[in-house]
Amino acid sequence: MRPLRLNIAYFHRESMIVTASAPGKLMLFGEHAVVYGYPCLVTTVDLRVSTTIERTQSGTIDIAPSLPGEAEQHYLFTLDEIVQSNVIFPKAVSFVASAIAHFFRRYNVRSGLHIMTTGLAKNYGLGSSSAITVATIAALNALFNVQLSSREIFDLAFAVVLDVQRGTASGFDVAAAVYGGTVYYSKRGDIIEPLELPAPSFIVGYSGEKVSTTDYVEQVRRLYQQMPTLIEPIFALMTTIVEQARLALHAGDHAEIGRLMNINQGLLDSLGVNTLSLARPIFAARDAGALGAKLSGAGGGDCMFAIADDDARGAVITAMQSAGCEVLDVALHTDGVCIDT
Amino acid sequence: MRPLRLNIAYFHRESMIVTASAPGKLMLFGEHAVVYGYPCLVTTVDLRVSTTIERTQSGTIDIAPSLPGEAEQHYLFTLDEIVQSNVIFPKAVSFVASAIAHFFRRYNVRSGLHIMTTGLAKNYGLGSSSAITVATIAALNALFNVQLSSREIFDLAFAVVLDVQRGTASGFDVAAAVYGGTVYYSKRGDIIEPLELPAPSFIVGYSGEKVSTTDYVEQVRRLYQQMPTLIEPIFALMTTIVEQARLALHAGDHAEIGRLMNINQGLLDSLGVNTLSLARPIFAARDAGALGAKLSGAGGGDCMFAIADDDARGAVITAMQSAGCEVLDVALHTDGVCIDT
Structure with a gap:
């Protein structure tokens, strides 16, 4: 259920390239109410997005998002550009770029990066923005060996999503992407309980x-x-x-x-x-x-x-x-x- | 709004034939909850049903319901048959026959009757059963000069509808048919408030x-x-x-x-x-x-x-x-x- 912990050890050796993936979500019960801090139940979907991050000596952040069947595009930022606060990133890379900015600022790391992300051909409303944010932070976590807990990954990813979405996110899809399985989520993330249950067959x-x-x-x-x-x-x-x-x-x-x-x-x-x-x-x-x-x-x-x-x-x-x-x-x-x- | 009172005086002369009509209803707010005694708002619709009742010397009750475009049918009952309790009348005349039975028993009157009712070509779910019950009781009231108040007509008609529907009626459509206009109805008829309002233009x-x-x-x-x-x-x-x-x-x-x-x-x-x-x-x-x-x-x-x-x-x-x-x-x-x- 939470393979993140298990795999982190592997990256104590100084890896220069890491791929992380995170699942989309299906909201089961409690949508809309969750915006106001009420609880919801959300489950993960095996449609995954992934982020591959490579450390480079270039002094730039090169983000190359691609969707199935579409050509890769490149978005280049200097290290200074990426860590400025109040910068508005291009929509196509806003979650990834903002994740890097938050991570660099919070953990005081800096490096040139080459980032390739793959999304879903169709979003379906299954939460790919939150998933790509979580995957990016998990990859950075492994790459820079910061050893964040699941909770810390959630907190940072939720901060990123709130930043990009100007405060309108409720965070349940971030929790689903981090913890996997089916999650009981309440009070805007104060309560996150991954549930041990039979997989629902919706x-x-x-x-x-x-x-x-x-x-x-x-x-x-x-x-x-x-x-x-x-x-x-x-x-x-x-x-x-x-x-x-x-x-x-x-x-x-x-x-x-x-x-x-x-x-x-x-x-x-x-x-x-x-x-x-x-x-x-x-x-x-x-x-x-x-x-x-x-x-x-x-x-x-x-x-x-x-x-x-x-x-x-x-x-x-x-x-x-x-x-x-x-x-x-x-x-x-x-x-x-x-x-x- | 309540022309019943005004017209009753006319029938103090011994009329032998009376026609009464009652409106269908449109439930505005509170359906289903009203079954459990919660309030609802109901308004009347100018699709009316009518009952014409003639006193006869025949010693029989002859009920002839007809719908627009359909041939009149006749249902004959003896006076004894009509006032028996626990009798189940044919579906087509159950409300009218039961209304006569209740009226005869409660006010201890008996007479041969010839009754013609006209319904709606389509019911539309606008409450024609309750309306025909109310029209029948109002016509009997005039014919036998019992001088029932609106409340008494409601009580008797509701008893009839409950009897025919085996207890599942909530009575709001009976209240609409009796009082007209828009009615606030609650507690299974304990509260009936005809509202003075601008006619809604739904x-x-x-x-x-x-x-x-x-x-x-x-x-x-x-x-x-x-x-x-x-x-x-x-x-x-x-x-x-x-x-x-x-x-x-x-x-x-x-x-x-x-x-x-x-x-x-x-x-x-x-x-x-x-x-x-x-x-x-x-x-x-x-x-x-x-x-x-x-x-x-x-x-x-x-x-x-x-x-x-x-x-x-x-x-x-x-x-x-x-x-x-x-x-x-x-x-x-x-x-x-x-x-x-």
């Missing part, structure tokens, strides 16, 4: 619509300000769902998990983040025999997931596809960040 | 799907039993929505009414009573500029409604139609039961 579908998480977080914030007496209790209900879902996941109680998914889905609809492109496969999955289905993440598009017993699984997958969904062939509850070389 | 759409209210009420009851710690607070939230909506309707605050509709819609979805046939026109209406949209009634089909400012109204109607809805040309907040001849 069917994950991508709605085909890619949206801005930040826009939907902002939209909910406005609604919260307008209707606090209604939205606050909805967050409280989401919290109850998270606590009950945690028990149901432990028990492997699919019927209960399904009921909780359906109720959580309605509460997300009440926040205004549900759309027809999500509702269509959600209703289709339930009609085909799923025990529950809900959107995952900020809403407005991206992913949904369903739970079904074995006998209904095939029909649910077909129904989701017929309803316009790309069903993703992903494993869940997979390893957190690790060093791959 | 756009009402029929989803095309006709479902059994009773099935959906039962489905929610099962969920309530399974998940009381979640469903109870959802009903509490619906109560807050009803109270806030009452103020917003008084103030004519369309934006606030719309927000409350959207939140209530999500809560209904969380109870499992939303469907794609409802969600489709609801999303379409919002996308076309509606300030809010929600289903009306037990869910699973039947009606939804939207609120829009004048400049968006046309686009919202078109969008709802494109999403598979029949937009109903109905006035709301109309008169309650009245004597028409």
Whole structure:
């Protein structure tokens, strides 16, 4: 589950090149409420992003991001440029460059670097920004032999993400990328509990619509300000769902998990983040025999997931596809960040 | 608003034939919660059902229901048959026959009757059963000069509906049919407050799907039993929505009414009573500029409604139609039961 610790020893020998990878995440329960410090449950997805960092004598930071099927691009920074605070990095490398800047400043190291990152061809809203940040910090950690704990990697990565996203991140996807498996996350990272449970067998579908998480977080914030007496209790209900879902996941109680998914889905609809492109496969999955289905993440598009017993699984997958969904062939509850070389 | 009182005087002369009509209803806020005694807001719709009752010397009760475009049918009962308790009347005349039975027993009157009822070609889930019950009791009241108050008509009609529906009715549609206008209804009829407000200008759409209210009420009851710690607070939230909506309707605050509709819609979805046939026109209406949209009634089909400012109204109607809805040309907040001849 946490191979990071195990592998670090290897890098006590002065490696000059390190590759780290980190998983994407699927939000299970508690999205939106988590922005305000309420708990959520998040699991990892075996769609991984990776960062390869090589120490160089060049005196420059050369960041070369690439996506599958796309040409590598290069972004060059001097060491001075990278460690300046208040610098706004180009969007394509903002998380990686900011991770290096934070790492250099906090641990007072400096070196020329050549960095290659590989992302996902499609993001799917599965949290690749947080994952690439975590992978970058883990690689730097190994390369400079700083021996950060998982908690320290989380803290630094969360600081980076908050910096890049101007304070709107809640950090649960950072925790998922660091710890792996399924994580109970609360109080903006004060509580991070990796859960020992049977890997959940959700069917994950991508709605085909890619949206801005930040826009939907902002939209909910406005609604919260307008209707606090209604939205606050909805967050409280989401919290109850998270606590009950945690028990149901432990028990492997699919019927209960399904009921909780359906109720959580309605509460997300009440926040205004549900759309027809999500509702269509959600209703289709339930009609085909799923025990529950809900959107995952900020809403407005991206992913949904369903739970079904074995006998209904095939029909649910077909129904989701017929309803316009790309069903993703992903494993869940997979390893957190690790060093791959 | 309450023309019943005004017209009763006319029938102090011994009329031998009376026609009464009562309106259908549109549930605005609080459906399902109302089953458990929580408050709701309901308005009347100018789709009316009517009952014409003639006293005869025949010693029989002849009930002839007809729907627009359909041939009249006749159901004959002896006076003894009609006043027996525990008799199950044919479905087509169950509310009318039961209303006569209750009325005869409670006020100790007997007479041969010829009764013609006209219903709606389509029910739309707008409460024609309760309306026909109320119209029948109002007609009997006039015919036998019993001088029932509105409250007494409600109590008797609610008893009839409970009897026919084996206890599953909540009575709000009976109250709407009796009092007319827009009614705040709570505690299973202990509180009935007709509201003086500007008539709401909702756009009402029929989803095309006709479902059994009773099935959906039962489905929610099962969920309530399974998940009381979640469903109870959802009903509490619906109560807050009803109270806030009452103020917003008084103030004519369309934006606030719309927000409350959207939140209530999500809560209904969380109870499992939303469907794609409802969600489709609801999303379409919002996308076309509606300030809010929600289903009306037990869910699973039947009606939804939207609120829009004048400049968006046309686009919202078109969008709802494109999403598979029949937009109903109905006035709301109309008169309650009245004597028409």
